Amino acid sequence: MLLNSETSVQPTKNVTNWGMHGADLAVGLLQGDIDKDNFNRSYLITGPEAVGKRTLATRFAQAIFSPNGEQNDSYSIYDAIEKEEFGDVAWVRIGGACGGNRADGTCHVHPKRFIGVCQIRWMVRKMNTKSFNANHKVFVVDSINDLSLGEEQSFSALLKQLEEPPPHTTILLLSANPDNLNLTIRSRCQLVQIPAMSRDLLRDAILKSNLTENIQSATKYAAIAKGRYGRAYTQLTDPAYEITLNSILEDVESLARAGSQDRMNYSERLAKAWRNEPEVVLETLNIWKAWWREALQITTDVVPIELSIFHHQANSQLTSGIALQALAALEEAENNLQTNVNARLALDMMMIDIPQVSNTH
Ligand SMILES: [Zn+2]
Numbered sequence: 001m002l003l004n005s006e007t008s009v010q011p012t013k014n015v016t017n018w019g020m021h022g023a024d025l026a027v028g029l030l031q032g033d034i035d036k037d038n039f040n041r042s043y044l045i046t047g048p049e050a051v052g053k054r055t056l057a058t059r060f061a062q063a064i065f066s067p068n069g070e071q072n073d074s075y076s077i078y079d080a081i082e083k084e085e086f087g088d089v090a091w092v093r094i095g096g097a098c099g100g101n102r103a104d105g106t107c108h109v110h111p112k113r114f115i116g117v118c119q120i121r122w123m124v125r126k127m128n129t130k131s132f133n134a135n136h137k138v139f140v141v142d143s144i145n146d147l148s149l150g151e152e153q154s155f156s157a158l159l160k161q162l163e164e165p166p167p168h169t170t171i172l173l174l175s176a177n178p179d180n181l182n183l184t185i186r187s188r189c190q191l192v193q194i195p196a197m198s199r200d201l202l203r204d205a206i207l208k209s210n211l212t213e214n215i216q217s218a219t220k221y222a223a224i225a226k227g228r229y230g231r232a233y234t235q236l237t238d239p240a241y242e243i244t245l246n247s248i249l250e251d252v253e254s255l256a257r258a259g260s261q262d263r264m265n266y267s268e269r270l271a272k273a274w275r276n277e278p279e280v281v282l283e284t285l286n287i288w289k290a291w292w293r294e295a296l297q298i299t300t301d302v303v304p305i306e307l308s309i310f311h312h313q314a315n316s317q318l319t320s321g322i323a324l325q326a327l328a329a330l331e332e333a334e335n336n337l338q339t340n341v342n343a344r345l346a347l348d349m350m351m352i353d354i355p356q357v358s359n360t361h
Pocket residue numbers: 097098100106107108109110111116118119
């Protein structure tokens with residue numbers, strides 16, 4: 001019998017995929033460079049939000065500094081990297097340290113909404129000091145898109161390092177939106193992509209990594225996570241999330257039948273949330289889309305009602321035309337929000353454009 005490496009090795013100990021799901025090509029490329037001891041100076045790690053870019057960066061550093069994986073010593077480099085406490089792996093992100101003398105390691109001009117030039121200068125200083133373990137240093141910019149909102153000086157300081165980094169230094173730039181990046185930056189880096197997985201592969205990955213044993217639940221989370229293992233992981237390991245999800249699904253269902261007053265109240269609530277937590281609103285719309293996508297699959301007989309995840313009974317009033325209109329409305333709202341159309345207006349329009357499904361069965 002052939003031994004299947006995927007079932008014979010615990011996912012977290014699997015050296016060939018670094019315990020990641022759906023990132024085999026990315027892991028293969030980076031592990032190959034480590035094996036050859038021939039690193040690119042910089043890598044641009046791309047993939048949709050919450051697909052696992054941070055995890056990949058962390059595993060890459062662990063593979064360099066702790067090639068035997070997790071070990072049970074009192075001090076484990078592997079754990080220190082995981083906790084971002086290892087001196088030769090530095091993370092640069094919004095609000096992160098810049099070596100300033102305030103209690104949190106920042107300075108008095110430290111920006112709150114983007115990565116500051118003070119942070120890039122701090123990174124450059126660290127690059128040019130001797131490393132703790134004397135063989136390698138890794139810097140992770142999370143994300144590089146947060147720099148583009150910042151000062152021009154940050155760019156030139158970073159570009160200079162991408163052109164001529166000190167020896168034994170690797171820079172990882174993370175980006176969910178590489179298309180918006182400066183071309184010069186992109187051309188300096190080796191591209192490493194983590195694609196979204198298909199729904200079936202994500203469901204299998206969820207089951208394989210024991211995030212749940214329930215196939216129905218794995219299918220549900222695979223449907224709303226849009227192929228992103230990191231998102232499914234966060235949701236399935238958060239004990240409160242199931243309640244949030246169910247309440248959103250109840251909203252979708254009742255609002256499909258509701259009149260304009262209820263719908264306007266809902267869009268007002270979402271628009272308020274947009275101000276402080278835009279990513280929560282986008283995730284909510286994602287769940288709306290999953291519900292309506294399944295409505296389309298049911299009405300076009302792609303999915304029989306007995307196998308549906310979000311719809312419990314057939315509704316003859318719900319047609320494929322209605323589902324298509326609703327999906328188009330959701331898509332447009334998402335685009336409008338991301339291109340900074342007034343949020344209340346975008347969400348009101350969405351609620352108006354989603355057809356009302358009548359109550360009779
Ligand atoms: Zn600062």
